[in-house]
Amino acid sequence: DGGITQSPKYLFRKEGQNVTLSCEQNLNHDAMYWYRQDPGQGLRLIYYSQIVNDFQKGDIAEGYSVSREKKESFPLTVTSAQKNPTAFYLCPREGLGNTGELFFGEGSRLTVL
């Protein structure tokens, strides 16, 4: 996926359980992002991080948590507080040279049973 690896690709969880999605990059990029996509809708920003040990809430951060302890890793935890967690989760990479481009990979599809 061009320097970004998301895992797992498919994930099932029972209601009330927390689950963590992995996003790893080997691009040495400072910034990392998490977006959510619901069926038939566009993507919405959950969290983003512009530097290690710092992150900011996006438009729909409630029920989610993140950490940025290492530059290459930005895991997203979907907590039991997230009311509608079934969705497609994407961790895009930036284009080279601060162009403003975002490139999305295959994402992680979470289904709550």
Place this chain on the structure above:
Amino acid sequence: GENVEQHPSTLSVQEGDSAVIKCTYSDSASNYFPWYKQELGKGPQLIIDIRSNVGEKKDQRIAVTLNKTAKHFSLHITETQPEDSAVYFCAASKSGTYKYIFGTGTRLKVLA
């Protein structure tokens, strides 16, 4: 708040015809407008983009136009082919940020 409206939500065209998808944004500070194509089960793929200092950009059969005054931008696909069938998303963002506001998508069906 910031918003991007996208129309139509579905669009069916005959193979070889043109397709046009339109978006309107609310934040006048937006200056970068990408378009994505998403096939079933996959992540969105960037197909073309335009910046606010340009009114039109073309890449083979696809083109994007931008009207900053009206805060409109559009995707044009000419000579459509069945493989153009997908969901297309527009988005808007501002310089210095990778925070995109996405439209709700247009499902394009190209009928053979």
